[in-house]
Amino acid sequence: MEHYTMNLTLKVWKQKNKNEKGRFETYQVKNVSSEMSFLEMFDVLNEQLIAEGKEPIAFDHDCREGICGMCSMYINGRAHGPWHHTTTCQLHMREYKDGDTIVVEPWRASAFPVIKDLVVDRxxxxxxxxxxxxxxxxxxxxxxxxxxxxxxxxxxxxxxxxxxxxxxxxxxxxxxxxxxxxxxxxxxxxxxxxxxxxxxxxxxxxxxxxxxxxxxxxxxxxxxxxxxxxxxxxxxxxxxxxxxxxxxxxxxxxxxxx
Amino acid sequence: MSWKNAFSSSVGKKIQMALTGLFLVLFLVVHCYVNAMIFWDDNGAKFTEAAHFMGTNVVIRITEIGLFAFLILHIVQGLKLWAQNRSRRNTRYAVSAGNATSKWYSRSMGILGTLILLFLILHISAFWAPNRASQTMGNGELDLYAMMRDAFQSLFVVVIYVLGCISLAWHLVHGFYSAFQTLGLAMNKYKGIINVVGVAFSIIVPLIFALMPIAFYLHWIE
Missing domain, CATH: 1.10.1060.10 (Alpha-helical ferredoxin)
Incomplete structure (x- = not known):
């Protein structure tokens, strides 16, 4: 598969803690490689936010090879994104093309309260x-x-x-x-x-x-x-x-x- | 585990929905069989004979009490579960998966059931209630065949009945399979046959019911 780069618009759920009301924040991510995983794309975005002096987005991750069960993002209406039998960390950016808008939410359930941003208490x-x-x-x-x-x-x-x-x-x-x-x-x-x-x-x-x-x-x-x-x-x-x-x-x- | 616990737990409530649902499926078979006798086109003779048996036989009349009890349990428990399940997600998703991961009718059992309930209120007050009232007051059974023939001359009534049957069909497509899954019988080995029988039942029975008002309206039977 041909390698390519893309610019994306991300709408990500930001929530300070369990008690405060959350809202969507819009971010632009530039030069994302098609060979990155979805979480690597978030790493790039967070580096960019830190460099700008802004607060990075909190998200859960651990093994990044699809076996630990930590990553948990609800991407464009789909748990772990659109791929079948795939965790968020194994979703790769070749799924997306230049100019796409991606909405990322935390797991939503009363039994899984949001701790911060995309991190929920399981x-x-x-x-x-x-x-x-x-x-x-x-x-x-x-x-x-x-x-x-x-x-x-x-x-x-x-x-x-x-x-x-x-x-x-x-x-x-x-x-x-x-x-x-x-x-x-x-x-x-x-x-x-x-x-x-x-x-x-x-x-x-x-x-x-x-x-x-x-x-x-x-x-x-x-x-x-x-x-x-x-x-x-x-x-x-x-x-x-x-x-x-x-x-x-x-x-x-x-x-x-x- | 105590029996009280078994019936108040989420799985216990599922089992109640499944058992009452399967009983209602059995009722549909009997109701459909008896009413389909209008298609003999003998001016209702065979149908009236069967209706007389159903309206006067002691065993059937006792079962009828059970039928109403199960129907009410199915409705009350179903609506309660619907409201309860909606409250389990306080913040709703901005983007939802829609039909990508599940069937619309599986997600809409509450709405489909409510439509059937509204239809049932009209249906019972049009046929069952006046007939039993007449029996109770000692005036004997009403001529249900003539009541059907008269009621189904109105296009409005026919449309309501067809809509009721469509709601029932979609409710059954999910409900039939779901009952077997809940009772733990829908293992992969049997899933195929349960789905085939379930979909066939969900098409055939509501279709026969829908043909009754249509047949009277179009004068296929007199």
Missing amino acids: QSFDRIIQAGGYVSVNTGNAVDANALPIEKHMADEAFASAACIGCGACVAACPNASAMLFVSAKVSHLAMLPQGSPERKERVTNMINQMDKEGFGSCTNIGACEAECPKGISLENIARLNREYIGAMFDGGSQNAK
Whole structure:
């Protein structure tokens, strides 16, 4: 692909802190390379702002290779931008052409309050994990990894669910701001493995209770989450979560659930 | 988990919507089957016979109470969820994904449901309510066939009914699949068949319903 440079107009959400009202700020970025990633373009803009003595734009990022789940930008109406199965850091500027206007917003959900500019507080996800996204084991020597036989297709499906990086794009994309795709991926990947199976009923109950407590919306099976998920987490996980939940409803084993 | 907890949680409410929705789907099958008897074009003889059974059989009349209870639960819970879900995003996006990531009818279940509700109020007060009122007062059943024939001479009424059926069709396209997904049955293995049956149902049943007022208006049946 031919390399080219472009000048862009950016409309970026600026918000001082959680309590203050935010607004859009317009910026001009010049000589952006088509080979830059979207976040590198933001680096260039921030360098430019620092040189001008202005305040740079705050945004989340860490690994920049699409596996950590930190980056979180809502670009022209799309979580992580327009590319399929891609995080913001892996979106590249060859998607855009000279003179384009790009609107960048933070994830918007009551359960993800804005900390500053494009940075949102996703600790609600951590609290859902704390409620049940774990396996209890006694301490001691590590058990041999191959001691428990696991069917190949179950291992593959559990792995596909475990690919969730907890970025929150599902919540950002959902018209109801529901966290069901995230919770379903976490419930699924543990429920399908023998190590996670003993606690499955308590897990699904406690994680759903925590999800409701955090103020996420409820799932109405719209499917925007699946369309936007950078890791291709399937709606089948939500069907499995519902089955797990119905199972827990009928079972006394979930009495330990909070 | 207590049962109270199970029904008040977000997933519990989803399950209520799915179960009541599937019951209403079953009702549509029966209602459509009975009413389609007008197409025999025998001056309503077969239809009146079936309507008499539906209006007087004890089991059917008891089920009717359940039907209204489920319908009201579906409406109240649906509207509550709609309002609640809207409040989960205080600041709305300046640019939205629109149809790029989801279907308009999946996002519009609240509006489609409200249109169906408005239609139902008109529909029930035109046929069901006067008939049951007449029965209760000891005046016997009304001639529903004649009532249909008279009501559907007005183009305005026919248009309202067709619009009601269109709202129902789009509501069903999402609702049918959604019920199975909510009950955990829409695994990839079955997703294809659920979608095919769901879309076929959503087209065929509302189409048969819509043809009833049209048939009377155009004098296909007398």
